[in-house]
Amino acid sequence: MRILIQGLRWVLALVLGAALVLSGWLAFQGAVLHQQRPSVAGYFSAPVEDGAMEPALSQGDAAILRQGQDFSPGDIVAFVNQAGELSLRRVVGTSGEAYITQGDSMDQPDETLLSPGQVAGRCVAALPGAGILLQGLGSPWGTLCLGALWLLVVLLPAGLTGQKAEAPGRHHKT
Incomplete structure (x- = not known):
């Protein structure tokens, strides 16, 4: 023993x-x-701040994101919104070089298109309820x-x- x-x-x-x-x-x-956004090997975490991505991501979850520039429809991406906060949305299409995004719980796509340079990373995993814990880490x-x-x-x-x-x-x- x-x-x-x-x-x-x-x-x-x-x-x-x-x-x-x-x-x-x-x-x-x-x-x-x-x-x-401190990172390790190109990966960083972000707490999910709202319910816009329900049911895929819930408020309080931690999103694990990979830095990069190659995104396609269906990817969940992180970007800095007009309030200066990191937001998560799903890419639902493209318009030229820009991305059309929409929250999973939203009825309509976002009005603002995202340029590739505005996107901080793509969500590769989620840890339910771990947003505050990883932020403190x-x-x-x-x-x-x-x-x-x-x-x-x-x-x-x-x-x-x-x-x-x-x-x-x-x-x-x-």
């Missing part, structure tokens, strides 16, 4: 460590490099919280038993 618990602690420490590195990188891009506070949680997972078990801290998964022979 002890081996199972140590194994689970090791896996949790690895997952939290990877999330901590990712969070730190995203926070660095936003806070130090002043990037508007890329913040300095999110990185700090993940770091504290990682330290608890790694150091707390050793402190409770009064033993010297050892790497998760290592067995100390007595």
